[in-house]
Amino acid sequence: MPANQSYHFNVMRRAIELIDEGGSGMTLDRLAGEMGMSAAHFQRLFSGWVGVSPKRYQQYLTLGHAKSLLSARHTMLEAADGAGLSGTGRLHDLFLRWEAMSPGDFARKGAGLTVYWGWFDSPFGPALVMGTDKGICGIGFAAEAGEEATMTDLRSRWPQADFVQDEDRLRPWALEAFCAERTNPTPLYLIGAPFQIKVWEALLAIPSGHVTTYSEIAQAIGHPKAVRAVGTAVGRNPISLLIPCHRALRKSGGLGGYHWGLPVKRGILAWESARAEAG
Structure with a gap:
């Protein structure tokens, strides 16, 4: 796959780990800081990869998401x-x-x-x-x-x-x-x-x-x-x-x-x- 695609995947894997570890307390500014990026740049990168904002993605990572799909x-x-x-x-x-x-x-x-x-x-x-x-x-x-x-x-x-x-x-x-x-x-x-x-x-x-x-x-x-x-x-x-x-x-x-x-x-x-x- 293209080098920039691989780079995006590596960045997003780390971001998902941080979101998973930090839960609702992982704000956009904090998340972007942990990744060494500005909030605006990180949000554009993340949204381009997954299609929604980091905040919205956090909601999908919650344990209750699976239950909501079934309900x-x-x-x-x-x-x-x-x-x-x-x-x-x-x-x-x-x-x-x-x-x-x-x-x-x-x-x-x-x-x-x-x-x-x-x-x-x-x-x-x-x-x-x-x-x-x-x-x-x-x-x-x-x-x-x-x-x-x-x-x-x-x-x-x-x-x-x-x-x-x-x-x-x-x-x-x-x-x-x-x-x-x-x-x-x-x-x-x-x-x-x-x-x-x-x-x-x-x-x-x-x-x-x-x-x-x-x-x-x-x-x-x-x-x-x-x-x-x-x-x-x-x-x-x-x-x-x-x-x-x-x-x-x-x-x-x-x-x-x-x-x-x-x-x-x-x-x-x-x-x-x-x-x-x-x-």
């Missing part, structure tokens, strides 16, 4: 279920196309599969992107776990695969994945057990700026009593952000868990809500 019935799986979960083609506001590995291939734990990997900047910290010839098969965020743990985590999903570092091969897909306005299809290659893939397909039906619950996902895939199993499958989603497991919440409105850390989940939900409002 406003921003859930979408009922409508998606009625239309049928499609599988391929354009999915709501995302330009994605995907296919799934066969159960037999999955059982071989990646044997005979070449997985390319590379590190990229993202709005939510360093991101490890993995992909096959067919599309992205993994995205992990290292802001909380660290790069070594993130690499170990994703490699363990397909222990028999051959892993090859190749940023150039993955860069076009990574740029699309982390672009706020996607213009080209981003191919995904889902590597999981059949039940997991059904859950991930349901997640793909949730538009940006909306959320759902684990129980609604269970209903949508035809297993209403499998809420716990759904939660496990959501947590095992290997393609963060593009398969939006961050949009799955507890029925109470609690954030639940997030494989790459709750601060990252809160940041993504706030960023998406801000972008939806700005749009």
Whole structure:
């Protein structure tokens, strides 16, 4: 990505950390001072990145934001279920196309599969992107776990695969994945057990700026009593952000868990809500 884009992402990551730590007491002047900028310059930079002011973004970062989304019935799986979960083609506001590995291939734990990997900047910290010839098969965020743990985590999903570092091969897909306005299809290659893939397909039906619950996902895939199993499958989603497991919440409105850390989940939900409002 362009150098200035990377710079903006790095600045915003630090700003989000400060907002998260300081809460409502983190005024614009104080925040800008911590960043070594004037208030006017920082506000322009921040608003250009997320689409709303730092003060408005602070409201999205509060723990009550997830509950407000649910209380406003921003859930979408009922409508998606009625239309049928499609599988391929354009999915709501995302330009994605995907296919799934066969159960037999999955059982071989990646044997005979070449997985390319590379590190990229993202709005939510360093991101490890993995992909096959067919599309992205993994995205992990290292802001909380660290790069070594993130690499170990994703490699363990397909222990028999051959892993090859190749940023150039993955860069076009990574740029699309982390672009706020996607213009080209981003191919995904889902590597999981059949039940997991059904859950991930349901997640793909949730538009940006909306959320759902684990129980609604269970209903949508035809297993209403499998809420716990759904939660496990959501947590095992290997393609963060593009398969939006961050949009799955507890029925109470609690954030639940997030494989790459709750601060990252809160940041993504706030960023998406801000972008939806700005749009």
